[in-house]
Amino acid sequence: xxxxELNDICKTYHLGELDLPVLKGISMxxxxxxxxxxxxxxxxxxxxxxxxxxxxxxxxxxEYRLDGREISGLTAKERARLRNRMIGxxxxxxxxxxxxxxxxxxxxxxxxxxxxxxEREMERRSVEMLxxxxxxxxxxxxxxxxxGGEQQRVAIARSLINxxxxxxxDEPTGNLDSRTSEEILQLFQQLNSxxxxxxxxxxxxxxxxxxxxxTVRIKDGLIDSSAASLGAGAVAQ
Amino acid sequence: MKLYxxxxxxxxxxxxNIMRAALTTLGIIIGVAAVITMMEIxxxxxxxxxxxxxxxxxxxxxxxxxxxxxxxxxxxxxxMMTLTPRDADEIMRECPSVSWVAPIVRARTQVVYGNRNWVxxxxxGTTPLFLNIRDWTDMYEGxxxxxxxxLNSSKVCVVGQTIVKELFSxxxxxxxxxxxxxxxxxxxxxxxxxxxxxMGMDQDxxxxxxWTTIKYRVVASSLTGGNQSSTSSAGAGELNTLNMIYPxxxxxxxYTQTTTEQYDAQPPIRFPNVDQILTAARSGDQIPAAxxxxxxxxxxxxxxxxxxxxxxxxRDMTEITKTMSATAEMMTELLLCVAMISLxxxxxxxxxxxxxxxxxxxxxxxxxxxxxxxxxxxLRQFLAEAVMLCMLGGTMGILIGRGSSxxxxxxxxxxxxxxxxxxxxxxxxSASVGIAFGFYPAYKASRLDPIxxxxxx
Numbered sequence: 001x002x003x004x005e006l007n008d009i010c011k012t013y014h015l016g017e018l019d020l021p022v023l024k025g026i027s028m029x030x031x032x033x034x035x036x037x038x039x040x041x042x043x044x045x046x047x048x049x050x051x052x053x054x055x056x057x058x059x060x061x062x063e064y065r066l067d068g069r070e071i072s073g074l075t076a077k078e079r080a081r082l083r084n085r086m087i088g089x090x091x092x093x094x095x096x097x098x099x100x101x102x103x104x105x106x107x108x109x110x111x112x113x114x115x116x117x118x119e120r121e122m123e124r125r126s127v128e129m130l131x132x133x134x135x136x137x138x139x140x141x142x143x144x145x146x147x148g149g150e151q152q153r154v155a156i157a158r159s160l161i162n163x164x165x166x167x168x169x170d171e172p173t174g175n176l177d178s179r180t181s182e183e184i185l186q187l188f189q190q191l192n193s194x195x196x197x198x199x200x201x202x203x204x205x206x207x208x209x210x211x212x213x214x215t216v217r218i219k220d221g222l223i224d225s226s227a228a229s230l231g232a233g234a235v236a237q
Numbered sequence: 238m239k240l241y242x243x244x245x246x247x248x249x250x251x252x253x254n255i256m257r258a259a260l261t262t263l264g265i266i267i268g269v270a271a272v273i274t275m276m277e278i279x280x281x282x283x284x285x286x287x288x289x290x291x292x293x294x295x296x297x298x299x300x301x302x303x304x305x306x307x308x309x310x311x312x313x314x315x316x317m318m319t320l321t322p323r324d325a326d327e328i329m330r331e332c333p334s335v336s337w338v339a340p341i342v343r344a345r346t347q348v349v350y351g352n353r354n355w356v357x358x359x360x361x362g363t364t365p366l367f368l369n370i371r372d373w374t375d376m377y378e379g380x381x382x383x384x385x386x387x388l389n390s391s392k393v394c395v396v397g398q399t400i401v402k403e404l405f406s407x408x409x410x411x412x413x414x415x416x417x418x419x420x421x422x423x424x425x426x427x428x429x430x431x432x433x434x435x436m437g438m439d440q441d442x443x444x445x446x447x448w449t450t451i452k453y454r455v456v457a458s459s460l461t462g463g464n465q466s467s468t469s470s471a472g473a474g475e476l477n478t479l480n481m482i483y484p485x486x487x488x489x490x491x492y493t494q495t496t497t498e499q500y501d502a503q504p505p506i507r508f509p510n511v512d513q514i515l516t517a518a519r520s521g522d523q524i525p526a527a528x529x530x531x532x533x534x535x536x537x538x539x540x541x542x543x544x545x546x547x548x549x550x551x552r553d554m555t556e557i558t559k560t561m562s563a564t565a566e567m568m569t570e571l572l573l574c575v576a577m578i579s580l581x582x583x584x585x586x587x588x589x590x591x592x593x594x595x596x597x598x599x600x601x602x603x604x605x606x607x608x609x610x611x612x613x614x615x616l617r618q619f620l621a622e623a624v625m626l627c628m629l630g631g632t633m634g635i636l637i638g639r640g641s642s643x644x645x646x647x648x649x650x651x652x653x654x655x656x657x658x659x660x661x662x663x664x665x666x667s668a669s670v671g672i673a674f675g676f677y678p679a680y681k682a683s684r685l686d687p688i689x690x691x692x693x694x
Contacts, residue, residue, distance in 0.1 A: 056607060056687050077611045084609020095604045095691065099253050109608040111242050158608070 003198050004030040009062035011048050022048045024221040033196040037209035040218035050202050054087055054168045055079045084113050088159030092171035094151045096143040102154045103139045106130055109162050129157040149180035166198040173208055185211050247621040261590040262630035264583030269634025269663045272576040276659035277642035279572050281652035283565050287521060295557040297370060298527050300514040303548040318510040319548045324538060325514045332530035334523040339367040340511040342448045344456050349416040350404040357400055358442040362451025370517040379411040379426030382447055390449035395426040397441035420454050521561055524553050580666055584674040591623050591678035602682050603690025612683035619682050623675020624668055631667030635660055
């Protein structure tokens, strides 16, 4: 069964009198535990698609099913809960809170989860996640005391703490040097294969896209079908 | 989200920018401090006014005996002889709302010193507590008589300034002897000047002595008779003794019973009575309670049935009390206006800085939303920050206010009094200022679009 099903998703921005169609009917499926790269030049609409996939935004028209659930009609509050439970985000600029330690940054999504976890359980999970990304020795460092790669690892730990089904990474290696990038990508690979987390990575670096099982190219708000079929051919599952 | 998490986050955010938080709360601090100081000085002023009013007799509750009719002729207020010194003692003992009680025996007689004489407006036989009730305890000279001297019916007295002027030409009368109806009294004290009362009566034209002395040695006619025009007939032996000591004391116009006749016709009541009982309620607002207590106690002591009318009447100083409460009320309202204005200004400061804070932390808000914070969570977080800011300001304000009112009372010697009401109000008001002025920025934050917030630079 597919985790993500998009059916003719359109998104139009209204800038005053002007209608600006960004997505013009995108249909795609992502299976569970698949590793997909979204590629496209800037302005192609891949970020918008990413926002819709990440339930941050709602499509103007079309259907979006996440884990069999129709998403496009949900309210802001319902989408917030869904993001908390099902989705993890990794950003290009890490987006860590500078005043909190790595440990506290990782813990943050649990604060908004309504499971009534005990303090101890929350701490245990947070430490466990940081160990998983190899930062057990950096628990109480603030983001500014960490290197770029370490910061991104903290961000990945944060995105994983609520055991999401799908992880969205928006240019996760954009601010990193090539060696650190490689480490991060290996971490992703490992998460995908060991923990069977569905991964969707937005990038315009073909090198990054090579790690994915499939590459989806976006061009002018549509899926570039020639490239997509090429990518699909590479999937050997 | 758990409450303590919210508070923790708020305190973290405030600690991050301590200087700004401090400057922002300054408005609230100054507002609350001003309110507290004003309230305490105002309270002190109120207490001072109350004390002044009390010295005018605002808390005084007077118990008078009832009126009696003889053959259809009503003798007017106080003509019944129903109040006893024991009544006074029991009121003191049984009524919690009454602070002091003094029985009074009145006389209107000539006072003689050397070749001068004078008839004081008031010649009162009473106890030392009379001075407490009238707030007259600090003497101009000498000292007041004591309970002991009351029990001994000592021939001592305390005089007011007018008597000093009239009898002693302004010289110190302490230690000198005066005569009241041929009874020799030693002057042991001079009262402070008090001036005229509200009715224009000279309050300094007064002579105070132990009530036992006035009762038995001066009025002296009887144990029962407060009314000096009718010489009644109790305690003949004692009467005769007094007559022997002071032969020209009594000039009876009417037939006097012989001793045998007196023994044959015992008068029905044989207790000493007093002309009135002066009591002071503990405070202005306890006056109704005091009246009620005294009334029920006296009805019980006088063994009145439920259907019987009171054989006494109780008076309070309604006019003065009303003035007092009106003054206090106006003062409180005035201070409330000042409080509102300063807190409004402080609140606007809070709103301003919260708006800045929301803008500044747009990315953080976006991130929190992305990881699953609901709009309500964001709203609560910023609201908690604003309320915490205000509460901190309120607490500081209370401390500073208390401190400055203490300094004011120390340096300027203005009376101040702690106002618990003001402190509670300050805390509540600063919390609600936080909510009222923190709501808009917090609402704005909760309405942010996570995508735009995340992209905000």
